[in-house]
Amino acid sequence: MDILNGFLSDVLKEVVCGAVNQLQYSFCFNSFVKELEKEKENLIETKISVKDRVIHAQRQTLKTAEVIDKWLENANTSSESVNRLLRETNTKKSCFFEFCPNWIWRYRLGKKLAIKKADLQKIIQEGRQYIQLERIASIPSNTFDILTEKSINFDSRKNAFDQLVKALKDDGIAMIGLYGMGGCGKTTLAMEVKKIAEAEHLFDKVVFVPVSSTVEVPRIQEKLASSLQYQFPENQEMERAQRLCMRLTQENKILMILDDVWEKLDFGSIGIPSSEYRKGCKILITTRLEEVCNSMDCQKNIYLPILTDEESWTLFQNKALISKDTPENIKHLAKSISNECKGLPVAIVAVASSLKGKKEVIWHSALNKLRSSKPINISRGLQDPYMCLKLSFDNLDTEEAKSLFLLCSVFPEDYEISVECLIRCAIGLGVTGEVHSxxxxxxxxxxxxxxxxxxxxxxxxxxxxxxxxxxxRDVAHWIAKNENKMIKCEVEKDVSLEEGPIRYLWCVKFPDSMDCSNLEFLSIQTNLEVSDGIFERMGKLRVLIITNKSIPTQLLTMSFKSLINVRCLVLQYWKLRDISFVRDMKKLQSLSFHNCSWPSFLDLQTDVAVTTLTNLKLLEFISCDIESNIFEEIKRIPFLEEFYIYKDNNYWNDPKEESVKFSNSFSVSQMLQRYGIVLGYSSFRNSYRFQEFCSCERTLVMNYFDISNEVIKGLAKKAKELSVGNIEGGAKNMMPDIFKIEEGMNELKELKMHNCEEIECLIDNSSNLSKMGNIFSKLRYMEIFNINHLKTLWHGCPRVNGCFEKMEELYIRDCPQLISLFTYVIAPTNDKTKKSEDQFTHGHLMPSKIFQNLQKMELFNCGELRHVFSASITGSLTQLKILTIEECNMLEQIFEDALPPTHHEETNEIVEEDVQSSSGTFSILHIS
Structure with a gap:
């Protein structure tokens, strides 16, 4: 019986438990719903983690196993099934008129919820084995801020910064270049831009890669991969490039900052996609070389300047911990040292940081060393900027650039070096090698x-x-000293003697005891007499500049005969007895006299010596007072390529006489490439003023012009700047009476004419309308004044295109018979309409491009002028901004109508009306 009772008890328990388990689907329905929702969340988290692993693998260009893809597919199916079940639980089921839950519905759905929960747990457990639990953490974007000090915002940086940000936001710009001198803060600014790009979510990814002067492709690849949390499975450079390219093309929007680029990068060898496949990618490069930006096709080049004085002082105080409590004597020293750093951030930071907390004596020492232009080492204070700038020097890819860099450093601090002077000195020093041309x-x-x-x-x-x-400049001196090519510049005191031979010297006084056996460049800027004996020891001297800064005094030149290696000689503000010493300078290439005087150029007894100057390529006279006729001797120099003479009317009474001397004596060598011949410039409205050295290409300025002289005509025909006055010889026009009309003077860029009584027009092709070549096609500036018989600029039929197209400024003054800028000749049709060839007639052309670049025009005292622009020209005046008309009393219109204008009594009213009804391009209009 006990056995039976025990059996019945166990059966009853199972029945009861089974019943209870079945009943829980109905009575614990809400609990099943919550548990399933929780497992659903677990599944979602697991799916995200697995997907992250798949994405990570893809970024590593790896292919995931098929079982993971199958799991993700099952997980998605289960998620959809769960969502359907949960939506069904939200459907209210009840009976007995909504007063009692529907227990049968709850039972069935609760059972499904329990089963699905178990299924989800199995899926989640399986998915978790596909999750990579440990991974290298990505570097937070603010880590750089933790490692570096906050940069100070300066106005001089703001402009560059704003340009950078604007370029980043411009979808049309894919390549940006930021350039500036070494140590000016390019990297710091690029990092600031990186932070902004990340903070404003301008890109999905921003990577920063230092490149440096030596391009190491594997290192760059590693840097890029590291920034993308990517590891290469291969070691070969080309295979890595392909992998990296696959990875980069996965990014929708990415900014790559390539810092410190020194040469054009081969993106293909690195693995950066070509521009065709780089649609979501922007690249910012920082470089010291603008040409790198251009070679890499940067669409936006941004220059970063050095700091202003105020900004330099603010940065210096920050780095040296200068505050209001700092002693005044230290502050004074700090301010002076800051000024010596000349706005270069890397120097300011290095020097200021090294002096922080130091004693006053250290500050004094630092200032003295900086002022003495000697490389200093204040706790390695200038090591960074010096090495930084030396790296720029080392990376110059031509010896010519390196030599020119050292030459520039011989000029004084803040000296504005004439490029022309630099050219002549560099050629004289052999920077370009042996000179043939x-x-x-x-x-x-x-x-x-x-x-x-x-x-x-x-x-x-x-x-x-x-x-x-x-x-x-200090770094250049340091480099030269290290290369045993010492450069010295003393502008206020005697040259101090130092160990080692001086190669380049700029001084105010030359010490007699100096070793000058290796001296190649010498510029003496003195107020004293120059000792004649010092030149005897300068056997290697190639460039000599001697400038008298006081009242012109006598220069002794006896020892000049020993300067047999001199290539470039410049004498300024000296009285000379003669300059026959040049006959011994067989290697002389350029010879310049500025504000000098002497009785004769070369003794006529030394004609043979003159012809032996076979290396002389350049001869220059600027404001020299010469008693004899120099032109007769100059033409004896056989291979002269450049000739410059500049003489003011103050040096003689009759400009015609001087011009005749020049015209009759000077002959043009076939070798002559450049010339600047200015005889009587002061008659012109815009005076010609040459700087220390003449740098014009082909300029001819003469107050007297005889058209019968073929030498002068040849120079004028080739000139790019031509100013002539008092044309004699019966010419009625420039072309064809003086110059052939078919040649067109198409090299001419600037033309000035005055006091030419016989000239009636510049061009006249009325007698042969078929001669329609381009004329004055490069002319940009024209000034015509005081030509009493000028009636028009062009009589005949100018071409629609190619004539005066480049003209930007036009000035016509005191031409009382000017009736029109252009008078057109219409081909005769019968006897009644036939005009004589000498008569000026008005006609109209089709719309032309004449004056299409004209920006400024002035007309003064042209009493017969009726209108300014013909109807055919009006449409081309799109660039005209300033038009000034004064004392043109007969003016009826600015723009000529196609039909003859009706009479108006008030001229100014007509002008204003025409201006308003025309193109309306003027920003300034002045009529009086």
Whole structure:
């Protein structure tokens, strides 16, 4: 019986437990719903983790196992099934008029929930084995801020920064270049841009890769891969490039910052996709060389300048911990030292940091060393900037640029170096090697200058001058000393003697005891007499510049005969007895006299010596007072390529006489490539003023012009700047009476004419309308004044295109018979309409491009002028901004109508009305 009771008890328990288990689907329904929702969340988290692993594998260019893909597929199916079940639980099921739950529905659905929960747990457990539990953590974007000090925002940086951010946001710009001299803060600014790009989510990914002067492709590949949390499975460079390219193309928007680029990078060898496949990618490069930006096809080049004085002082105080509590004497020293750093951040930071907390005596020592232009080592204070700038020098890819860099450093601090002077000195020093063609050598020096400017080792002041940053100049002296080529510049005191031979010297007084056996460049800027004996010891001297800075005094030249290696000689503000010493300078290439005087150029008894100057390529006279006729002797120099003479009317009474002397004596050598001949410039409205050295290409300025002289006509025909007055010889026009109309003077860029009584027009092709070649096609500036019989600029039929197209400025003054800028000749049709060839007639052409670049025009005292522009020209005046008309009393219209204008009594009203009804392009209109 007990056995039966026990059996029944166990059966009853199972029945009861089974019943209870079955009943829980109904009574614990809500619990099943919550548990399934929890497992659903677990599944979602697991799916995300597995997907992350798949993405990570893809970024590593790895292929995941098929079982993982199958699991993700099952997980997605289960998620959908769970979502359906949970949506069904939200459907309310009840009976007995909504007063009682539907227990049968709850039972069935609860059972499904329990089963699905168990299924999810199995799926989740399986998925967790596909999760990579340990992975290298990505570097937070703010880590750089933790490692480095906050940069100070300066106005001089703001402009470059704003340009960078704007370029980053411009979808049309894919390549950006940031350039500036070494140590000016390019890397710091690039990092600031990186932070902004990340903070504003401009890109999905921003990577920063240092490149440096030596391009190591494997290292760059590793840096890029590391930034992308990617590891290469291969070791071969080309295979890595392909892998990296696969990885980069996965990013929708990525910014790559390539820092410190020195040469054009081969993106293909690195693995950076070509521009065709780089649609979501921007690249920012930082470099010291503007030419790198250009060679890499940067669509936006941004220059980063050095700091202003105020910004330099702010940065210096920050780095040296200068505060209001700092002693005044230290502050004073700190301010002076800051000024010596000349705005270069790397120098400011290095020096200021090294002086922080030091005693006053250390500050004094630092200032003295900086002022003495000697490389210093204040706790290694200048090691970084010096090595930084030397690296720029080392990476110059031509010896010409390196030699020119050292030459520039001989000029004083902040000296604005004439480019022309630099060219002549560089050629004289052999920077371009042996000179066969002076023009070719000139081109090589200019190319080297451009390279230095683009490398930020030289600063352009304007088109004619350059200068060196003081710290760059000090580094050049340091480099020269290390190469045993000492460079010295003393502008206030005697030259101090130092160990080692001096190669380049700029001084105010030359010490007699100096070793000058290796001296190649010497510039003496003195107020004292120059000792004649010092030149006897200068056997290697190639460039000599002697400038008298006081009242012109006598220069002794006896020992000049020993300067047999001199290539470039410049004498300024001296009285000379003679200059026959040049006959011994067989290697002389350029000879310049500025504000000098002497009785004769060369003794006529030394004609043979003159003809032996076979290496003389350049001869220059600037404002020299010469008693004899120099032109007769100059033409004896056999291979002259460049000739410059500049004489003011103050030096003689009769400009016609001087011009006749020149015209009759001077002959044009077939070798002559450049010339600047200015005889009587002061008659012209815009006076010609040459700087220390003449740098014009082909300029002819003469107050008297005889058209019968073929030498003068030949020079004028080739000129790029031509100014002539008092034309004699019966010419009614420039073309064809003086110059052939078919030749067109198409090299001419600037033309000035005055006091030419017989001239009636510039061009007249009325007698042969078939001669329609381009004329004055490069002319940009024209000034005509005081030509009493001028009636028009062009009589005949100018071409629709090619004539006056480049003209930007036009000035016509005191031409009382001017009736129109252009008078057109219409071909005769019958006897009634036939005109004589001498009569000026008005006609109309089709719309032309004449004056299409004209920006400024002035008309003064042209009493017969009725209208300014003909109807055919009006449409081309899109660039005209300033039009000034004064004392043109007969003016009826600015723009001529196609039909003859009706009479108006008030001229000014007509002018204003025409202006408003025309193109409306004027920004300034003045009529009186």
């Amino acid at each position: 002076y023009e070719e050598a000139r081109t090589e020096v200019i190319a080297a200058k451009i390279k230095l400017v683009s490398s930020c080792l030289m600063l352009e002041v304007n088109d004619e001058c350059v200068k060196m940053h003081d710290l760059v």
